[in-house]
Amino acid sequence: MKLTILGCYSATPRTFSNPTSQVLDIKNHMFLIDCGEGTQVQLRRQKIKFARIKHIFISHLHGDHFFGLPGLISTFRLLGREAELHIYGPKGIKEAITLMLKLGDSWTNYPLIFHELISRESELIFEDDKVEVHTIPLKHRIYANGFLFKEKPGERKLNIEAVTRYGIDKCFFQNIKNGKDVMLDSGEIVPNKKLTFDPSHPKSYAFCSDTSFNTALVPVINNSDILYHESTFLDQHEHLAEKTGHSTAKQAGKIAKLANVKTLILGHYSTRYENMESFKQEAEQEFNNVLLADDGKEFEF
Amino acid sequence: MKLTILGCYSATPRTFSNPTSQVLDIKNHMFLIDCGEGTQVQLRRQKIKFARIKHIFISHLHGDHFFGLPGLISTFRLLGREAELHIYGPKGIKEAITLMLKLGDSWTNYPLIFHELISRESELIFEDDKVEVHTIPLKHRIYANGFLFKEKPGERKLNIEAVTRYGIDKCFFQNIKNGKDVMLDSGEIVPNKKLTFDPSHPKSYAFCSDTSFNTALVPVINNSDILYHESTFLDQHEHLAEKTGHSTAKQAGKIAKLANVKTLILGHYSTRYENMESFKQEAEQEFNNVLLADDGKEFEF
Numbered sequence: 001m002k003l004t005i006l007g008c009y010s011a012t013p014r015t016f017s018n019p020t021s022q023v024l025d026i027k028n029h030m031f032l033i034d035c036g037e038g039t040q041v042q043l044r045r046q047k048i049k050f051a052r053i054k055h056i057f058i059s060h061l062h063g064d065h066f067f068g069l070p071g072l073i074s075t076f077r078l079l080g081r082e083a084e085l086h087i088y089g090p091k092g093i094k095e096a097i098t099l100m101l102k103l104g105d106s107w108t109n110y111p112l113i114f115h116e117l118i119s120r121e122s123e124l125i126f127e128d129d130k131v132e133v134h135t136i137p138l139k140h141r142i143y144a145n146g147f148l149f150k151e152k153p154g155e156r157k158l159n160i161e162a163v164t165r166y167g168i169d170k171c172f173f174q175n176i177k178n179g180k181d182v183m184l185d186s187g188e189i190v191p192n193k194k195l196t197f198d199p200s201h202p203k204s205y206a207f208c209s210d211t212s213f214n215t216a217l218v219p220v221i222n223n224s225d226i227l228y229h230e231s232t233f234l235d236q237h238e239h240l241a242e243k244t245g246h247s248t249a250k251q252a253g254k255i256a257k258l259a260n261v262k263t264l265i266l267g268h269y270s271t272r273y274e275n276m277e278s279f280k281q282e283a284e285q286e287f288n289n290v291l292l293a294d295d296g297k298e299f300e301f
Numbered sequence: 302m303k304l305t306i307l308g309c310y311s312a313t314p315r316t317f318s319n320p321t322s323q324v325l326d327i328k329n330h331m332f333l334i335d336c337g338e339g340t341q342v343q344l345r346r347q348k349i350k351f352a353r354i355k356h357i358f359i360s361h362l363h364g365d366h367f368f369g370l371p372g373l374i375s376t377f378r379l380l381g382r383e384a385e386l387h388i389y390g391p392k393g394i395k396e397a398i399t400l401m402l403k404l405g406d407s408w409t410n411y412p413l414i415f416h417e418l419i420s421r422e423s424e425l426i427f428e429d430d431k432v433e434v435h436t437i438p439l440k441h442r443i444y445a446n447g448f449l450f451k452e453k454p455g456e457r458k459l460n461i462e463a464v465t466r467y468g469i470d471k472c473f474f475q476n477i478k479n480g481k482d483v484m485l486d487s488g489e490i491v492p493n494k495k496l497t498f499d500p501s502h503p504k505s506y507a508f509c510s511d512t513s514f515n516t517a518l519v520p521v522i523n524n525s526d527i528l529y530h531e532s533t534f535l536d537q538h539e540h541l542a543e544k545t546g547h548s549t550a551k552q553a554g555k556i557a558k559l560a561n562v563k564t565l566i567l568g569h570y571s572t573r574y575e576n577m578e579s580f581k582q583e584a585e586q587e588f589n590n591v592l593l594a595d596d597g598k599e600f601e602f
Contacts, residue, residue, distance in 0.1 A: 012376040037372040038339055041314050061404040063375040067368075071338040074364040075313040088327050092404045099400060103362040103393045105443050142406045 001026050001151070001203050001301045003226070005041035008267035008293040010210075010232050010246075011064055013038045016272060017293050019064035022213065022228075023048055024147055024205060027130040032056040033147060033207050035283035040075050046175040046296065050079060053164050055126065057133070058089030059209060066093070070100040077108045084111040088125050088133075091116040117145055122220045130154075136220045138211035141245040146208035148221060154197035163195055164199035203301055206261070207269050213251040218259045226291065226301055228266035231279050237270075249279040253286030263301075267293035302327045302452070302504050302602045304527070309568035309594040311458035311533050312365055312548075314339045316574060318598050320365035323529075325506060327450055328431040333357045334448060334508050340369035341376050347597065349579035351380060356427065358434070359390030360510060361445035367394070371401040378409045385412040386570055389426055389434075391418040391444050405512075423521045431455075437521045439512035442546040447509035449522060451454035464496055504602055507562070509571050513543065519560045526602055528562040529594065531569035532580050538571075541555055550580040554587030564602075568594035 002025040007018025015136070019036025030052040032039075032242050036228055043050065048257060058066050065087070076085065087093065087106075094114040101107050115134060126133035129152065136146035155177040163176070168190075182190045206221040209230035221227060232246035241248050247255075249266055256264035264287055266279050273279075283290045291299065303326040303454075308319025320337025324347070331353040333340075344351065346545045352544045359367050367390070386409075388394065395415040402408050416426060416435060427434035430453065437447030456478040464477070469491075473483055505523040510531035522528060531567060533547035542549050550567055557565035565588055567580050574580075577593050592600065 011379055012338070013372065015342055015345055026379070037369065038314070038342065041339065044316050061403055062407065063372055067372045067375075067401070068338065069369045071314065071364055073369075078312055090404075096397075096400050096404055098365070099397050100368070103391075103397055103443075106363065123562055222577055 003205065003228075003265075003293060003299040003301070004046055004048065005293045005297045005299075006046065007036050007295050008269065008294070010268045010270050012271075013064075014271065016274075016295075020059075020209060021068065022207070023053075024047065024207075026203075026205070027151060029242055031094055031133070031149065031198065034059055034209070035068040035072060037067040037071075040072045042295070045073075048237055050076060051081065051083065053085075054083060055086045057147045057207075058087065058093060059138070059146060059207070060140060060142055061090050061092060061096075062210070063209070069093075070097055073097060073108060074104075074106060074113065075156070075212035076110065076127065077106065081108075081110045081122045082140075084113060084127075086115060088114050088147075089117060090145070091118050095141060103197060115142060118143075122148075127268045134220070136206060136208055138208060138217065138246065139214040140210045144210060146206060146211065146217070146221075146226065148204060148206045150204040151202035154199040155259065156192065156199050159197055161197050166190055166195070168195070172179050187205065188213045197221055205301075206259075210246060212245045213247050213254070215255070217260060218255065221255075221259045221261065224259065224261045226263045226265060226299070227256050227259065228265045229255055229264065231266040231270050232270050232284065234273060234278055235282050249282040250286055253290065256283070256287040256290075263291060265291045265293050265299065266272075267292045304529075304566075304596045304600040304602070305347055305349065306568065306594045306596060306600075307338050307340055307347065308596050309570065310414065310596070311531075311569045311571050313572075314365075317570065318595075319343055320368075321360075321510060321569060322369065324354075325510070327504075327506070328357065328452060332434070332450065335360055335366045336373055336509070337365045337367040338372075341373045343596070344373075351377060354381065354382065354386075355384060356387045356389070358448045359388065359394060359510075360439070360508070362391050362393060363439060363442055363511070364455065365442065366511070368440055370394075371398055372578040374398060374413065375405075375407060377411065378407065382409075382411045382456065384559065385414060387414045387416060387427075388417060388446075389416045391446070391575060394421050398472040410549065410579045419444075423449075434519070435543075437507060437509055437518055439509060439518065440515040441511045441513065445511060447507060447512065447518070449505060449507045449525065451505040452503035454503045455500040457493070457500050458528060460498055467491055469494070469496070480481075488542060502588055506602075507560075509556075511547060513546045514548050514555070516556070520554065522556075522560045522562065523561065527563045527564045527566060527600070528557050529566045529568060530556055532567040532584065533569050533571050535574060536581055536583050541595060551587055554584035554591065557584070557588040557591075564590050564592060566594050566600065
C-alpha cells in the first residue's frame with residue numbers, strides 16, 4: 001500500500017503548498033482522495049498516470065477539497081479517456097460538476113458516475129474481491145465523510161515444503177490457498193493449516209479530514225494500520241479548532257491512541273505556522289508513532 | 302499600461318504552463334482577464350496584491366478560462382476582503398459560482414456583483430473618468446467575448462514656458478489643462494493651444510481569446526495599440542483551428558494587419574508544440590510587430 005500526498009495544507013493553494021489531495025495505491029487501485037485546486041498539476045508532478053484513476057472520493061464540499069475536480073474531469077476528456085470514472089461525495093456534487101461542464105458545452109465522452117452520499121452512519125460504498133471502502137462520518141461545519149480503505153484478507157500462503165513432502169499435485173494448490181483440506185490417495189486427510197501459512201495481514205488506511213475532535217469516529221477506525229487525521233491547529237489555537245470544526249495535533253494524537261492505530265499521519269496544516277515539527281511534538285504527547293504529511297511525500301506500508 | 306501574463310496556454314494546467322489569465326494595470330485599475338485553474342497561485346508568484354483586483358472579466362465558460370474563479374473568490378473571503386468584486390462574464394456564471402459556494406456554505410462576506418453578458422454586439426460594460434471597457438464579440442464554440450480596454454483622453458499638458466511668458470496665475474492652470482482659453486488683464490484672449498500641448502495618446506488594449514479567424518471583430522478593435530489574439534495552432538493545423546473554433550498564428554497576424562493595430566501579442570498556444578518561435582515567424586508573414594506571450598511575462602506600453 002502506498003500513499004502519495006499531493007497536497008496537505010488547509011485553505012488556499014499557494015506557490016509551495018497545495019490544498020488537500022492524495023492518492024492511495026492499494027491492490028492495483030489508484031484511489032484519489034479529495035481534489036483541491038491544482039490537483040491535476042500535482043498528479044503530473046508525481047508522474048501518476050491519469051488513466052489509472054477510476055475512483056475519486058470527496059470528503060466534503062469546501063473549495064480546498066474539491067475545486068480541482070471540474071478541471072481534472074475536463075482534462076480526462078481532453079486526453080481521450082474512455083474508461084468509467086466514479087465519484088463519491090456529498091449530495092450536490094453531481095449538480096455542481098454537471099453545471100460547470102454544461103456551461104462550457106463540454107460534457108465528458110466517458111461515463112461519469114456519481115455516488116452521492118447522505119448517510120450519517122458509516123456505510124460500505126465500494127467493494128471488489130480485494131478492497132472495501134467505508135465512509136467515516138466526520139463532524140465539520142458542513143456534511144463531511146472520511147474514508148476507510150480496507151484490504152480484504154488474501155489467500156493463505158502455500159507451504160511449499162509441506163505440499164512437496166505430501167506429494168500433492170499442483171492442481172490442488174488453488175483450493176489449498178482458498179483454505180481447503182486435501183485428501184491423499186491413501187485416504188488420509190491433511191488439514192489445511194499443515195499445508196499453508198496465514199495470509200499477510202490485510203492493511204487498512206483511514207482518512208479523516210476535515211473534522212473537529214470527535215470520539216464517535218473511534219469505533220469506525222479502530223485498529224486501523226494508518227490514520228491520516230487533520231491537524232489544522234496547534235494547541236495554542238484550540239479555541240479556533242473548536243470554532244471552525246477542525247482539530248489540533250494533540251487531539252489527532254488522542255484519536256490515534258483511542259482507536260489503537262499503528263501509525264498516525266498529520267496534515268491539513270494551517271499556513272499560519274512556519275514549523276511543522278511542532279505538530280509532531282504535540283501529537284506525540286498523546287501517541288508515539290507520528291508522521292508528518294507534506295506535499296509530494298510518499299508513504300509505503 | 303502594464304500587462305502581466307499569468308497563463309497563456311490552451312486546454313489544461315501543467316507543471317510549467319498555465320491556462321489563460323492576465324492582469325492589466327491601467328490607470329490605477331488592476332483588471333483580471335480570465336481565470337483558469339491556478340490563477341490565484343500565479344497572482345501570488347507575480348506578487349500582485351489581491352486587494353487591488355476589483356473587476357474580473359471572463360471571456361467564456363470553458364474550464365481553462367474560468368475554473369480558477371471559485372477558488373479565487375473563496376480566497377478573497379478567507380483573506381477578509383470587504384471591497385466589492387465585480388465579475389463580467391457570460392450568462393450562467395452567476396449560477397455556477399453561487400452553487401459552488403453554496404455547497405460549501407461559504408458565501409462571501411464582501412459584495413460579489415455579477416454582470417452577465419448576453420449581447421452579440423459590442424457593448425460598453427465598464428466606464429469611469431479614465432477608462433472604458435467594451436466587449437468584443439468572438440466566434441467560438443460557445444458564447445464568447447473579448448474585451449477592449451481604452452484609456453480616455455487625459456488633460457492637455459501645460460506649456461510652462463508659455464504660461465510664464467504670459468504671466469498667467471496658477472489658479473487658471475486647471476481650466477487651461479481642461480482646454481479653456483485665458484483672458485489676460487489687457488483683455489487679450491490667449492487661445493488654449495498656445496498654452497498647452499496635446500495630452501499623451503490614450504492607449505487601448507484588445508484581448509481576443511478564444512476565437513476562430515473572424516474579420517467581424519476588425520471594426521471593433523480598429524487602431525488599437527495592442528492586440529492579444531489567440532493562436533492555438535500553427536498553419537499546418539489550420540483545419541484543427543477551424544474545427545475547434547480557434548485561430549492560427551498567421552490568422553492572428555491577418556487580423557492585426559486588417560485592424561491596423563500597433564503591436565500583436567500571441568498566446569493560447571496548444572501544448573502540442575515545443576517551440577513558440579514558430580508562432581512568431583508565421584504571424585510575421587502577415588504583420589511585422591509580433592510579440593510572444595509567456596507565463597510570468599510583463600509587457601509595458
